[in-house]
Amino acid sequence: MTRTLSLLHFHLLLLPFLQLLPSATAATDTPFLGFPSPWARPVASNTTEDDESSSWAAAHAKAVAFVAGLTLTEKVNLTTGTGWEADRCIGMTGGVPRVGFRGLCLMDGPVGVRYTDKNSVFPAGVNVAATFSRRLMRLRGEALGAEFRGKGVDVMLGPVAGALGRVPQGGRNWEGFSPDPYLTGVAIAETVGGIQSRGVVACAKHYILNEQEHYRGSIDVRIDDRTMHELYLWPFADAVRAGVGSVMCSYNKINGTYACENEWTTNYLLKNELGFQGFVMSDWGAQHTTLGSALGGLDMAMPGDGGPAPYRAWWGGALTEAVLRGDVPQWRLDDMAVRIMTAYFRVHTGNYTSRPDINFSAWTNQTVGPLYPAANQSFTVVNEHVDVQSDHASLIREIGAKSIVLLKNQEGLLPLNKPATLAIVGDDARDHPLGPNACPERGCLNGTLAMGYGSGTAEFPYLVSPLTALQLQVQADNTTLIKAVTSNWDLDAARAAAAAADVAIVFAAATAGENFITIDGNAGDRNNLTLWANGDALIRAVAGVNPNTVVVLHTPGPVIIDYAEQHPNVSAILWAGLPGQESGNALVDVLYGRVNPQGRTPFSWGKSVEDYGAQLLFRAENPRAPTQTFDEGVFIDYRWFVKQGMRPTYPFGFGLSYTRFQYSGLSVQLREGARARYEAATGETGPAPTLGVVEPELERHTAPEGFSRISPYVYPWLNNSVSLVSNSTAAGQFPPAAKNGSSQPVLPASGAPGGNPGLFEVMYTATVTINNVGKVAGTEIPQLYIQLGGSDNPFSVLRGFDEVELAPGESKNVTFELTRRDVSNWNTATQNWEITDLEKLVLVGGWSTNTPLSARLPAPAGMTWRQSWE
Numbered sequence: 001m002t003r004t005l006s007l008l009h010f011h012l013l014l015l016p017f018l019q020l021l022p023s024a025t026a027a028t029d030t031p032f033l034g035f036p037s038p039w040a041r042p043v044a045s046n047t048t049e050d051d052e053s054s055s056w057a058a059a060h061a062k063a064v065a066f067v068a069g070l071t072l073t074e075k076v077n078l079t080t081g082t083g084w085e086a087d088r089c090i091g092m093t094g095g096v097p098r099v100g101f102r103g104l105c106l107m108d109g110p111v112g113v114r115y116t117d118k119n120s121v122f123p124a125g126v127n128v129a130a131t132f133s134r135r136l137m138r139l140r141g142e143a144l145g146a147e148f149r150g151k152g153v154d155v156m157l158g159p160v161a162g163a164l165g166r167v168p169q170g171g172r173n174w175e176g177f178s179p180d181p182y183l184t185g186v187a188i189a190e191t192v193g194g195i196q197s198r199g200v201v202a203c204a205k206h207y208i209l210n211e212q213e214h215y216r217g218s219i220d221v222r223i224d225d226r227t228m229h230e231l232y233l234w235p236f237a238d239a240v241r242a243g244v245g246s247v248m249c250s251y252n253k254i255n256g257t258y259a260c261e262n263e264w265t266t267n268y269l270l271k272n273e274l275g276f277q278g279f280v281m282s283d284w285g286a287q288h289t290t291l292g293s294a295l296g297g298l299d300m301a302m303p304g305d306g307g308p309a310p311y312r313a314w315w316g317g318a319l320t321e322a323v324l325r326g327d328v329p330q331w332r333l334d335d336m337a338v339r340i341m342t343a344y345f346r347v348h349t350g351n352y353t354s355r356p357d358i359n360f361s362a363w364t365n366q367t368v369g370p371l372y373p374a375a376n377q378s379f380t381v382v383n384e385h386v387d388v389q390s391d392h393a394s395l396i397r398e399i400g401a402k403s404i405v406l407l408k409n410q411e412g413l414l415p416l417n418k419p420a421t422l423a424i425v426g427d428d429a430r431d432h433p434l435g436p437n438a439c440p441e442r443g444c445l446n447g448t449l450a451m452g453y454g455s456g457t458a459e460f461p462y463l464v465s466p467l468t469a470l471q472l473q474v475q476a477d478n479t480t481l482i483k484a485v486t487s488n489w490d491l492d493a494a495r496a497a498a499a500a501a502d503v504a505i506v507f508a509a510a511t512a513g514e515n516f517i518t519i520d521g522n523a524g525d526r527n528n529l530t531l532w533a534n535g536d537a538l539i540r541a542v543a544g545v546n547p548n549t550v551v552v553l554h555t556p557g558p559v560i561i562d563y564a565e566q567h568p569n570v571s572a573i574l575w576a577g578l579p580g581q582e583s584g585n586a587l588v589d590v591l592y593g594r595v596n597p598q599g600r601t602p603f604s605w606g607k608s609v610e611d612y613g614a615q616l617l618f619r620a621e622n623p624r625a626p627t628q629t630f631d632e633g634v635f636i637d638y639r640w641f642v643k644q645g646m647r648p649t650y651p652f653g654f655g656l657s658y659t660r661f662q663y664s665g666l667s668v669q670l671r672e673g674a675r676a677r678y679e680a681a682t683g684e685t686g687p688a689p690t691l692g693v694v695e696p697e698l699e700r701h702t703a704p705e706g707f708s709r710i711s712p713y714v715y716p717w718l719n720n721s722v723s724l725v726s727n728s729t730a731a732g733q734f735p736p737a738a739k740n741g742s743s744q745p746v747l748p749a750s751g752a753p754g755g756n757p758g759l760f761e762v763m764y765t766a767t768v769t770i771n772n773v774g775k776v777a778g779t780e781i782p783q784l785y786i787q788l789g790g791s792d793n794p795f796s797v798l799r800g801f802d803e804v805e806l807a808p809g810e811s812k813n814v815t816f817e818l819t820r821r822d823v824s825n826w827n828t829a830t831q832n833w834e835i836t837d838l839e840k841l842v843l844v845g846g847w848s849t850n851t852p853l854s855a856r857l858p859a860p861a862g863m864t865w866r867q868s869w870e
């Protein structure tokens with residue numbers, strides 16, 4: 001199959017290539033409503049499956065009733081973590097013992113329950129994105145939710161939409177899904193829905209623009225408003241619309257202010273425009289002030305300690321003081337507690353009204369250990385080793401197989417059919433001799449790679465290596481295994497084995513992760529886009545002697561592989577990503593044709609790192625205050641390649657099958673009555689409610705007499721009942737609006753969780769016929785792209801995909817629904833989405849640069865299209 005840019009629509013669409021890069025749009029002149037921090041309201045939900053009892057409004061009512069009965073320090077307790085390693089979970093809030101409510105247990109995410117045992121390890125986010133399967137995204141979310149709940153976890157710290165994947169080397173890209181915001185938006189929404197349907201609060205993280213690990217704690221990212229909306233905020237809007245209960249603000253700064261006290265991103269965008277009704281928690285240690293974070297919209301401080309004396313915390317007792325002094329209005333504290341409890345009640349419905357018990361400890365593998373690890377006290381059974389794996393292995397294997405992207409398959413070498421002799425080459429094929437968890441948080445590259453490294457990891461219950469699975473297949477087939485060469489450095493041995501075999505499978509890998517671990521000089525982000533540990537030389541050595549060379553790649557993102565694409569002896573290339581515990585079984589399913597590959601690459605494969613345009617900041621001019629402007633705007637990944645007229649090795653959305661599909665008969669309909677403009681949200685929020693009374697007497701807010709503290713727990717009580725330390729410098733930094741609890745105008749683009757409900761009205765339907773013209777059954781992933789018109793827009797953007805199973809000779813009609821948001825741009829002046837009058841096209845086909853069918857969208861009522869080049 002050829003991979004040329006489809007020329008079919010170029011005559012229509014030539015101009016976008018010829019025009020200049022737009023300059024980043026400057027921040028707008030509209031009145032900026034970053035203060036006050038919006039308070040939660042009993043809004044209607046915006047997910048179709050909501051019943052009355054699990055709606056935001058119902059949960060909000062329960063939360064208000066709960067919080068109204070709490071004292072000042074009880075409310076503060078809910079907002080503040082008890083401290084690093086203070087309790088058994090990676091994060092734990094204070095509780096309300098008076099009413100029998102224990103604090104909330106928070107755990108990483110997102111490939112499985114971290115720091116425990118008898119859990120599953122799922123394929124990474126980037127793999128589930130590669131399946132392009134809403135069904136598998138949802139099922140993975142449900143299974144993850146069930147495992148977290150089974151361990152007694154209240155909040156799963158995932159899924160991830162930031163890093164989105166601005167730069168391919170980004171250390172944590174694999175935890176998320178794809179640099180395409182539409183694909184990531186679908187994936188995060190399905191994952192959130194799945195997790196929360198199992199009684200666990202999901203957490204959309206890391207909000208926002210946390211696109212690299214270098215300088216992540218200090219980098220100040222500058223971005224224009226349009227890019228923010230159309231690229232980085234987009235998937236978070238989908239998460240909010242799907243009902244996500246919590247959002248984690250990130251380490252970096254945006255426009256000069258830390259994400260966790262940023263009134264633009266938290267108050268204005270997330271809580272006001274997107275109508276988010278859940279709570280915002282800090283990434284671990286990402287909070288830097290008491291007042292800035294409270295007024296900037298943070299609701300929960302994690303892990304809780306790490307602030308200044310006397311409380312060793314920015315909140316806890318310090319927040320109690322701030323409320324008593326009036327520096328933080330009571331309604332803001334009430335709102336924090338209401339948001340936390342709303343998220344809690346929203347998932348505790350139906351079969352999940354009961355409260356799970358925590359039955360593991362993140363801090364020890366022993367059965368007996370301290371209940372309070374930082375205090376090293378109260379030894380008891382802390383690990384009950386509850387097996388939560390259920391039958392998830394089969395789902396993990398299915399996602400593993402269906403996420404494999406077949407990048408090259410010359411002369412139909414694959415699927416393999418009982419080759420007489422087989423050579424297996426590469427360290428990445430084998431088991432680590434000390435087991436799959438030998439390196440803490442997977443901080444090495446030894447043996448087969450099945451997840452990245454850092455906090456986004458979990459302990460493998462087992463890991464089926466490719467070598468193990470292939471050995472079983474070889475045995476069943478009577479194939480002779482010539483030799484398994486598992487050193488990447490012994491090229492002579494690799495050549496000798498490969499030369500003697502009918503088929504040689506060569507494995508290579510590269511890993512990425514979080515910046516607290518450095519591997520071979522890579523501090524989280526990858527230093528380069530080549531394979532690690534001599535992988536490229538190994539592939540060349542094998543391909544030099546065997547004309548049936550199969551390359552298998554385990555990588556967190558793209559690697560430079562053009563030489564292998566061009567090499568006549570490399571007959572097949574498969575990207576298997578980071579497939580989780582069933583790695584080898586999933587791979588063998590595809591190699592031998594039990595699963596016909598449906599994976600499509602969720603990112604572009606450039607020929608060099610420079611090809612990507614946007615670059616990672618490895619060395620800041622001023623390392624104390626690193627700044628980066630995202631001047632590439634919305635042009636990342638395929639949007640950039642196409643704009644530059646550059647051909648990547650493999651374009652976004654590409655992937656081969658063992659069969660072939662044909663597209664025909666694209667038709668596009670405007671929904672009857674669909675109008676060009678929609679109703680902007682109007683009205684007012686009503687004033688901020690205050691719940692209960694704060695007693696002014698300081699002695700009401702100190703620890704009860706005789707209370708025995710667990711040191712070094714963070715508590716909500718005042719240290720001193722005599723006087724409050726005042727800091728007028730800190731309090732004076734905020735405009736009066738920051739404390740204004742009076743009714744506020746609703747933003748035009750707002751109105752429901754995820755944004756104005758009108759954005760999700762279906763404007764168009766597009767139907768296309770797909771035919772399996774090959775000899776075997778297969779699953780096609782039809783992709784729909786939109787051309788929004790003009791040089792400020794990418795040539796085309798993904799706005800639809802489906803998963804279509806077809807028997808040989810079978811055809812099916814596939815219908816896509818396009819919403820108003822899908823065909824709109826963000827207008828920075830009106831602060832609203834609008835359908836511009838530039839003529840728009842819909843392009844349908846197998847991948848981003850192969851869209852053989854195209855059609856003009858009919859202009860909606862009240863609008864005439866203007867051609868892009870007029």
Ligand SMILES: *[C@@H]1O[C@H](CO)[C@@H](O)[C@H](O)[C@H]1NC(C)=O
Pocket residue numbers: 044045046047048752757760761
């Ligand atoms: C939420 O979305 C559904 C389906 O798109 C829509 O019909 C409904 O009006 C929306 N609900 C609200 C409250 O916005």
Ligand SMILES: *[C@@H]1O[C@H](CO)[C@@H](O)[C@H](O)[C@H]1NC(C)=O
Pocket residue numbers: 073074077082093094095096097098103715716
């Ligand atoms: C705050 O939470 C801690 C830990 O759960 C608990 O010991 C303490 O009593 C709580 N304080 C209040 C005021 O409820």
Ligand SMILES: *[C@@H]1O[C@H](CO)[C@@H](O)[C@H](O)[C@H]1NC(C)=O
Pocket residue numbers: 027032255256264
């Ligand atoms: C970004 O910072 C500039 C300079 O301080 C300011 O003028 C602008 O309003 C800010 N934009 C946002 C969206 O906060």
Ligand SMILES: *[C@@H]1O[C@H](CO)[C@@H](O)[C@H](O)[C@H]1NC(C)=O
Pocket residue numbers: 350351
């Ligand atoms: C509750 O659990 C039962 C039994 O497992 C199941 O049939 C039912 O669908 C569940 N209901 C909800 C609302 O999840």
Ligand SMILES: *[C@@H]1O[C@H](CO)[C@@H](O)[C@H](O)[C@H]1NC(C)=O
Pocket residue numbers: 149150151152355356357358359384386
């Ligand atoms: C572990 O916690 C879960 C959730 O509450 C519960 O269903 C299970 O019974 C607990 N198991 C043990 C052994 O405590």
Ligand SMILES: *[C@@H]1O[C@H](CO)[C@@H](O)[C@H](O)[C@H]1NC(C)=O
Pocket residue numbers: 362363364365437438439440441459
């Ligand atoms: C628990 O065991 C894993 C290996 O399975 C190891 O990586 C980890 O460091 C251990 N954790 C602790 C707290 O000892």
Ligand SMILES: *[C@@H]1O[C@H](CO)[C@@H](O)[C@H](O)[C@H]1NC(C)=O
Pocket residue numbers: 443444445446519520
């Ligand atoms: C294990 O991996 C590290 C880097 O990830 C490398 O330096 C080391 O040589 C590897 N060890 C073996 C035995 O391959």
Ligand SMILES: *[C@@H]1O[C@H](CO)[C@@H](O)[C@H](O)[C@H]1NC(C)=O
Pocket residue numbers: 476477478
């Ligand atoms: C493998 O070889 C044995 C003995 O030659 C034969 O009985 C068996 O059927 C063969 N199996 C396969 C799968 O070809």
Ligand SMILES: *[C@@H]1O[C@H](CO)[C@@H](O)[C@H](O)[C@H]1NC(C)=O
Pocket residue numbers: 519520521522527528529530531532533534
């Ligand atoms: C890229 O980085 C990996 C891992 O550090 C290293 O093994 C490899 O040699 C590097 N590639 C180049 C071309 O330097």
Ligand SMILES: *[C@@H]1O[C@H](CO)[C@@H](O)[C@H](O)[C@H]1NC(C)=O
Pocket residue numbers: 727729730731
């Ligand atoms: C008062 O607040 C300012 C600004 O936040 C801070 O720089 C200063 O250290 C604070 N002073 C004290 C005594 O806490």
Ligand SMILES: *[C@@H]1O[C@H](CO)[C@@H](O)[C@H](O)[C@H]1NC(C)=O
Pocket residue numbers: 769811812813
């Ligand atoms: C697909 O739609 C076309 C046009 O509406 C129709 O003629 C055809 O029968 C449909 N095919 C299938 C398989 O439904």
